[in-house]
Amino acid sequence: MSDLFLGLISGTSADGIDAAIVRFDDRADGTLDAELRFGATYPWDPALRARLVALGQQAASLTLDDVGELDVLIADAFADAALAAITDAGLTAADIRAIGSHGQTLRHRPCGRDNDGRAPFTLQLGDGARIAEGTGVATVADFRRRDVAAGGHGAPLLPALHAALLSRPGEDRAVLNLGGIANLTLLPGDGGPVRGFDTGPANGLMDAWCLRHTGEAFDRGGALAARGRVDAGLLARLRSEPWFAAPPPKSTGRDQFHLDWVDAALQGGESIADIQATLLALSVATITDALRATQPGTARVIGCGGGVHNGALMRALGEALPGVAVESSAAHGLDPDHVEAMGFAWLARQTVLGRPGNLPSVTGAAGPRVLGVVHPA
Structure with missing residues (x-):
């Protein structure tokens, strides 16, 4: 068979x-x-x-x-x-x-x-x-x-496979799937229980914003976001969403984090590029907040999913997690796509x-x- x-x-x-x-x-x-x-x-x-x-x-x-x-x-x-x-x-x-x-x-x-x-x-x-x-x-x-x-x-349903393929004794690791929604699998190096949960938007909001304003299905390499500046006020309003503060287990989807949700936080006059930069910053902030709250000793973040190809997103994650190795699953023999x-x-x-x-x-x-x-x- x-x-x-x-x-x-x-x-x-x-x-x-x-x-x-x-x-x-x-x-x-x-x-x-x-x-x-x-x-x-x-x-x-x-x-x-x-x-x-x-x-x-x-x-x-x-x-x-x-x-x-x-x-x-x-x-x-x-x-x-x-x-x-x-x-x-x-x-x-x-x-x-x-x-x-x-x-x-x-x-x-x-x-x-x-x-x-x-x-x-x-x-x-x-x-x-x-x-x-x-x-x-x-x-x-x-x-x-x-x-x-x-x-x-x-959801998420893949942490058991992540654990079987990517956990290593003695090193706290996290597998970060960067799809439309971001989710983390926590792999403690001491053999403790595997945990996993959604953290909020990854590519979904950025893709939708890019499609609406440029006609492109996604922000190739994070180029649009790189042309903008983070709007601190908008970022604070988006981060105030109560879902982000809820403890795991939790999961979400595009039906919760959609452009209507973003539009409700806008005050008018924001540039297209600034909003894209802010949506990228939202992804980074909510991912790193969740990781620090649940596994602060993480030494290595292994990324997979389409967001791995967004250079601006991966660089921002690395900058937000000093001392943590942020890398693609390709470094471990697994095609991130x-x-x-x-x-x-x-x-x-x-x-x-x-x-x-x-x-x-x-x-x-x-x-x-x-x-x-x-x-x-």
Whole structure:
């Protein structure tokens, strides 16, 4: 039976569908070997991406018919990405044991969030049954809801994999995923419990601001932010958001941190570049505040996700954390663009093998749970 798994994810930035084909092997010492056999990012259809971005920025109201249609369109796009990855890797569908699909988050309202008295929930679109039909490969999807049902936040889900691949005795480390939202995995060097949580916006607000004012999907290299100056008053108003002061476990998404939220803090007259610089400063401040509060002895921050390519962001993080090594996961043999997709390949493997995928110390769930729904080939 094949030991190759294919992970698919489109994060809060919705900048493409990441696909990773991975071979995993359990070592005798209990650690994990992960070999990335193939990784690529496949673009969304522009019209569909525009709908997803508008949805994430709360610029669209959905009917039930809209939700149903998006569930199908997203699944078909994920299936196409999976088939393209299999072909581009020189493989066939029969070579893949299972696909792990994150889907596209529609709404994330886990426990501990202000739900206006409503029950906590999380909802990702991209019908796993349709992906299985479209690819002929068993597909595991809907990973987050079981953890939420167990009282957890359903996020982040990758700290267990981060721990298996990147922890080192004697050195406190943090893995920093810089997607649309930033999240930290804390890996204590003394073997203590792994923790992880969202810290707030990473690329999401900067991408949205850049798209609105320049037509570009993201601020390449942080060039727009580099032309501006941080607006201290605006930064203070944004940092006053109560969510930032809430203790872990916690998670968030584009549905909370969107441009309407930024617009409400503007006073008029701010320059486009200054606001971009301030949004970058917000990401840096909230990440570093969270790290100092939860693991002040961190010696090394290992970055992954699209934000690693934002030179201005990485430099600012390094300056804000003197004495701490801030580096890309590439320095540890892991392509920063594909770590998350590798994670969902690993989660599919955990589910197929009947193993838990969550860490209660991270999500706050009542206990370890096998995650996801399996749609056979």
